[in-house]
Amino acid sequence: ATLLGLSIYQEGLDRVVQKGDEAFFRALGYYDVGFDRDVTSDVVWKSSDESIGGFDRPGVFVGRSAGNVEVWAEHEGVQSARIPLEVFQTSSLGYCDE
Numbered sequence: 001a002t003l004l005g006l007s008i009y010q011e012g013l014d015r016v017v018q019k020g021d022e023a024f025f026r027a028l029g030y031y032d033v034g035f036d037r038d039v040t041s042d043v044v045w046k047s048s049d050e051s052i053g054g055f056d057r058p059g060v061f062v063g064r065s066a067g068n069v070e071v072w073a074e075h076e077g078v079q080s081a082r083i084p085l086e087v088f089q090t091s092s093l094g095y096c097d098e
Contacts, residue, residue, distance in 0.1 A: 005030035006043065006080040008073050017053065017063040019089040025059045027073045027080065043073035043080075053087050063087035 011024040029039040045055035052067035061071060066089040070082040 001031040001033045001035075003029050003076045003078050004032050006039070006073060006075055006078045008071075008080045008083060010083060015084060016086045016088060017061065019063045019065060019087055021063055023061040023063075023085065025061060025071065025073075025083075027059065027075070029075060029078075039073075039075055043075040046072050046074060048082075053085065061085065065089065 006027060006029055008025050008027045011026065014023070017023045025040070025045070026038060027040045027043045028036050030036045040059045043058070045058060047054040047061070048070040049067065050064075052065050052069045053061055053063045056062055064087070066087055068084065068086050070084050072082045073080045
């Protein structure tokens, strides 16, 4: 079978990930013989900026620092569409009396 198309989707609807947290993705391959299958473990997962976030395991994105990235998958010369993600970092606020 020849891979014709590749799509990825995020589990859940949140396009925002906190630094240190994970977002989970799946990949589906569409083949010329009329079927599709889960190829999450077979694809190469990509991030537009590994310093902001990237994939340490198949389909598991980890936020590393605050910023915006795009993620996608590649397999057998086929690339999926890109999905934008924002990684944010919380900070504690100090209060002072006047």
